[in-house]
Amino acid sequence: MAIKNIWHSLTQDRCLFIQQFKTAFFLLLTLTFLLFSVAYATDVTFDRITFPHTWFTKIMNQTHYKVIDRIWADHNRKDTLVHLPNQQIQQRGSSIYYHIAHPSNYHYILDEPDKCQQNPFLVLMVPVAPHQLEARNAIRSTWGNESTVQGKAVMTLFLVGLTGGSDSEKAQQQLEEESRQHRDLVQSNFVDSYFNLTIKTMVIMDWLATRCPQANFSMKVDSDMYLNMDNLMTLLLAPNTPRQNYITGMVMWDRPVIRDKNSKWYVSEELYPEPKYPTYLLGMGYVFSNDLPEKIVEASKEIKAFNIEDAYVGACVKLVGISPSSPPDPSQFRAYLGQYNREDFLRVITTILGSPQQLIDIWKDVKRST
Known part of the structure; x- marks a missing residue:
């Protein structure tokens, strides 16, 4: 009888532990999702406010670039300035221009x-x-x-x-x-x-x-x-x-x-x-x-x-x-x-x-x- 009571007590403790673990895991998952959501929203908002016309993806050489800005220049042609790895950065007005010459x-x-x-x-x-x-x-x-x-x-x-x-x-x-x-x-x-x-x-x-x-x-x-x-x-x-x-x-x-x-x-x-x-x-x-x-x-x-x-x-x-x-x-x-x-x-x-x-x-x- 004593062994049965002990076993019953252990089972209850195990169930309680599992329930607490599930609750903690769910809370952690929810918090992680919220943090990623805030980070994503912040990034998108920044892009939209600071750099209009931002997305340009498919490039023929399978390299992907992010367009930072477009301006009118040189015979009324819209220009595209691109972000590339290891770039040098220059601030011009409210826009950032990237140049890699080598x-x-x-x-x-x-x-x-x-x-x-x-x-x-x-x-x-x-x-x-x-x-x-x-x-x-x-x-x-x-x-x-x-x-x-x-x-x-x-x-x-x-x-x-x-x-x-x-x-x-x-x-x-x-x-x-x-x-x-x-x-x-x-x-x-x-x-x-x-x-x-x-x-x-x-x-x-x-x-x-x-x-x-x-x-x-x-x-x-x-x-x-x-x-x-x-x-x-x-x-x-x-x-x-x-x-x-x-x-x-x-x-x-x-x-x-x-x-x-x-x-x-x-x-x-x-x-x-x-x-x-x-x-x-x-x-x-x-x-x-x-x-x-x-x-x-x-x-x-x-x-x-x-x-x-x-x-x-x-x-x-x-x-x-x-x-x-x-x-x-x-x-x-x-x-x-x-x-x-x-x-x-x-x-x-x-x-x-x-x-x-x-x-x-x-x-x-x-x-x-x-």
Whole structure:
């Protein structure tokens, strides 16, 4: 009887323990759920308040990015700034911008690794937005169509990033079809935007260093530019033009760093502490000896990236120990020529145009027989 009472007592204690354990476990589970709910709600609320238009997920290379901000810039195009691992951060107004310039952070989606087996004397690298097919076709039918100039082989390639938005898959398919047709597209896995131009330029330098080291000269030239190939080749073939450690174009001296957070060209002191930029070449079009891309890429490991791409290249060139050279005739690198005059376009090397159709029209007129 005593044993039975003891057993009954133990059973009751066991049941009570199990009930208390279940209650404690349920409370712990409820508390955990509440904590996660609060954390999630806080995070979502922060994203929605501080960073509108925040979600952009499916990217062609199966890498996922979180869009931080979109702004209007560069020919009324909405830009996308992306969060990437190990980023450098810059505050601009109420938005945060991320920049990683060193090309080892990226890889090629579309590539032409054997293109330089033709041993070009000059390679023209054109950074262009993925959707700007009209600009690419205009270049293909004008200065980008010149494969031999003054007996020297010339090659033109377009560098694009990733497209954003709901139609990104369709846009990517169109780019791939364009690549199969023309074999002149290089694409890397950064989101194509105005504030990622530094990344874009450094990827260009990487491609030249790794895919085309045998070229004598290269040029980074924007997609809205008129380019007089004969005048450019005359400059490069001149006996006093160096074949190494040479970079020239429209030279920028003593340019102040913009500290106004509302400016499109704002750069924080954290990213670039000096009040003035080193001497650099205006990004619309500069030409350089092809030994420089590898040196610039190497220098970019040591220099924090900022969103003024041409000034950033200038900082890398300064670290290498090279000073940009003024062209023999500085008037040949012009920002704008104003009202059309055929004689002006016969004299310049580069100038900015208003539209792809304007490039086609001017090219036809410049090339007509007199």
